[in-house]
Amino acid sequence: MNDQYDAIVVGARCAGATTAMLLARRGYRVLLVDRAKFPSDTLSTHVIHAPGVAALDRWGLLDTLLATGCPPIEHYSFDFGPFVINGTTRPAEGHTTAYAPRRTVLDELLVNAAAAAGATVREEFNVDGLIFDDGKVSGIRGHSHNTKVENLQARIVIGADGRASRVAKAVQARSYEEKPRLQWPFYTYFSELPVDGFETYIRPFRGFAAAATNDGLTMLVVGWPYAEAHSYKADVEGNYYRTLELVPHFASRVRAAKREAPFIGGAVPNYL
Numbered sequence: 001m002n003d004q005y006d007a008i009v010v011g012a013r014c015a016g017a018t019t020a021m022l023l024a025r026r027g028y029r030v031l032l033v034d035r036a037k038f039p040s041d042t043l044s045t046h047v048i049h050a051p052g053v054a055a056l057d058r059w060g061l062l063d064t065l066l067a068t069g070c071p072p073i074e075h076y077s078f079d080f081g082p083f084v085i086n087g088t089t090r091p092a093e094g095h096t097t098a099y100a101p102r103r104t105v106l107d108e109l110l111v112n113a114a115a116a117a118g119a120t121v122r123e124e125f126n127v128d129g130l131i132f133d134d135g136k137v138s139g140i141r142g143h144s145h146n147t148k149v150e151n152l153q154a155r156i157v158i159g160a161d162g163r164a165s166r167v168a169k170a171v172q173a174r175s176y177e178e179k180p181r182l183q184w185p186f187y188t189y190f191s192e193l194p195v196d197g198f199e200t201y202i203r204p205f206r207g208f209a210a211a212a213t214n215d216g217l218t219m220l221v222v223g224w225p226y227a228e229a230h231s232y233k234a235d236v237e238g239n240y241y242r243t244l245e246l247v248p249h250f251a252s253r254v255r256a257a258k259r260e261a262p263f264i265g266g267a268v269p270n271y272l
Contacts, residue, residue, distance in 0.1 A: 005031045008154040016160030017110035024117035033125040039108040045221050047100045054093035068105050071212045073098035075197030100211040130170045179270040184229040186265030187221035193257035203246045236263050
């Protein structure tokens with residue numbers, strides 16, 4: 001067999017890095033590639049609930065996450081105006097705590113875990129296409145910066161390269177469980193914005209949620225109906241802050257805080 005690898009995983013963020021790590025831990029020859037260089041950010045409000053925390057613990061990575069200083073989320077609240085639902089989640093393998101690590105932190109942690117397990121990791125690698133042998137995918141064709149195109153062979157190629165997956169397009173993968181976009185969100189980060197666990201506020205046709213993350217910051221995401229995306233985007237900052245005024249006591253907390261990042265957002269398609 002001329003395969004260089006048992007598996008090539010395209011995309012090294014949450015799905016791809018963990019897949020590469022688990023395969024490498026079983027002794028397979030794994031290549032993990034991504035066009036990004038880590039650490040790097042990506043569109044994500046990044047709350048990991050109890051089942052995800054349980055997985056990190058099962059993989060021996062939870063202590064590594066905790067060492068980054070990411071604060072625990074012990075409490076959830078859903079404020080509907082007339083009433084508030086408070087509590088904790090149903091336990092997952094004994095875990096009820098959530099965390100909201102920045103993707104700059106989580107993704108690098110997972111890539112490092114894949115490398116530690118024995119996977120070969122190539123950052124800043126662009127996949128130009130797939131290699132086919134008698135109708136079956138047998139590898140990838142790609143290049144790093146300022147290098148010639150390489151052909152890399154594997155028994156299996158795994159596409160973990162996100163919503164615009166080049167792998168999925170190349171094999172004409174059928175999409176299913178398609179759901180319409182319903183919300184148009186924008187989020188950013190604030191310092192000096194205290195929150196009690198994961199706070200969610202629901203008001204008519206508007207909503208927002210906040211959770212503490214790394215470096216003393218709080219992630220705050222504000223959502224509008226997808227049908228009103230054009231109006232929201234016409235004045236993101238103004239509409240963002242006006243939405244918060246629907247909950248005066250929370251808005252006063254935000255006014256006392258400091259925004260530390262630009263607004264990031266946009267609705268993503270929902271499908272498998």
